[in-house]
Amino acid sequence: MSRKVAPVLVWFRLDLRLDDNPALQRALQSGKPVIPVYVRSPEDEKPWAAGAASNWWLHHSLRRLDGRLRERGLRLVRRSGPAESVIGGLVDETGADSVYWNRRYEPALVGRDARIKKALQARGIDIKSHNGLLLFEPHAVKNKSGRPFQVFTPFWKHCCQRETTAPVSPPRGRWTAPVEWPRSENVDDWALLPEIDWAAAFPAVWLPGEEGARQRLEAFLDGPVREYGNGRNFPGREGVSRLSPHLHFGEISARRVRSAVLESGAAERSKAARQSVDSFLGEIGWREFAHHLLYHFPDTTDKPLKGEFTRFPWRNDRRALRAWRKGRTGYPFVDAGMRQLWRTGWLHNRARMVVGSFLVKDLLIAWQEGARWFWDTLVDADLASNTLGWQWVGGCGADAAPYFRVFNPVLQGRKFDPRGDYVREWVPELAKVPDKWIHGPWEAPAGVLADAGVALGKDYPHPIVDHKSARQRALRAYQRLKGG
DNA sequence: TTTTGAGTTGTTCGA
DNA sequence: GTCGAACAACTCAAA
Secondary structure (H helix, E strand, O other): OOOOOOOEEEEEOOOOOOOOOHHHHHHHHOOOOEEEEEEEOHHHHOOOOOOHHHHHHHHHHHHHHHHHHHHOOOOOEEEEOOHHHHHHHHHHHHOOOEEEEEOOOOHHHHHHHHHHHHHHHHOOOEEEEEOOOOOOOHHHOOOOOOOOOOOHHHHHHHHHOOOOOOOOOOOOOOOOOOOOOOOOOOHHHHOOOOOOHHHHHHHHHOOOOHHHHHHHHHHHHOOHHHHHHHHOOOOOOOOOOOOHHHHHOOOOOHHHHHHHHHHOOHHHOOHHHHHHHHHHHHHHHHHHHHHHHHHHOHHHHOOOOOHHHHHOOOOOOHHHHHHHHHOOOOOHHHHHHHHHHHHHOOOOHHHHHHHHHHHHHHOOOOHHHHHHHHHHHOOOOOHHHHHHHHHHHHOOOOOOOOOOOOOOHHHHHHHHOOOOHHHHHHOHHHOOOOHHHHOOHHHOOHHHHHHOOOOEOOOEOOOOOOHHHHHHHHHHHHHHHHHO
């Protein structure tokens, strides 16, 4: 191999995969030696530092990616520091004449990447950025008046009428490595893993990395996808894909997921299956929409999109917030969700809505508090999706839930966890409570609780608020806001 | 330009 | 027990 051929740097970000990775693909097609790089940079921590659960995932995902690259004769060079100086320094060290990456759309990073691009181009480096994250890029989707969509349905209808590009598979065999590898930091030294054993249960649930993503997708296509329309509502069943962390870290692309679902033929089996596929693809659409909104409304990570909500009378109740975080609200369905989150770094979407509604409406605690907690505890913590979700549940987003939509945690439990499986799994102290009372143990006759070995206030808390009056309180607060 | 219809995920109340 | 209306008002997209 000639020493004179300048290598290409491929800057990996939220695209920790080999498959359908346009930046990598382009580099490989150039025939030049390829140097994959991951930069741990302080800009990535804006507006919020990465959460502990995300860091756990990142640690493992980086190791997996390095392993996969090594199978192809490459490796992942890891560096930390401001991205501009790290990438610039690597260009100097390696003599690279090109740098390729896939675009990110978070407010803090768009400008940074543009600066890096400009600075490198000024030095004569070939810079190419690609779309590896989304089906439709935020700046490319506009309504007929040239403005960003703010309502999901028309947004997604519009998107579905557009052309999409097909996923690409990387070339087989071994790839061209540089003559010399630049120094790399050790992921272990980044201290991404939590010191306490809080993540102990994660490995039983998750396999970070591209292979794990593939397995999840295949398991989903093997069955649940056909029942998704209905099955996705039941947190105690295996009805959803659980692809969210893999999608967040880019271990699998939205293009790949979409095309695999369509090619699986799942939709052809029945009308219900067709609808199931549509509603699953709609969830991919919500991910797109979240990025779209955050790109066009960058303040919404912290500020309500609807301005009047800045004067909403949120309560500052640390005690209630703590009970919510720990899953000790006394509402079993809510507590099951919060404990699943803590133990596994993930929460079923039905449960996300219920616990979110409980925090915001029943406890009248600001949605930002919920967003922060999710940010720290979710392995799929994604700035765009988290922002959209909490603005939605808070009723202050673009596509807001009407304020009077207050989830009743008992009814939700009875409807979507009728046998109490979900509650029994995550709130084991209630395991012996009969189905009839499992979602509202305080209503159970004393004898029933005694037989189940539950003393309320001792083994399991009394409800920290009375839902009926809490609902009234929330409705009044929201009504006042409207009234001015 | 104006008008019209619709908008992720719910609950309660009263007939 | 079931069912439909009410819970508001507003913005947005499209015809």
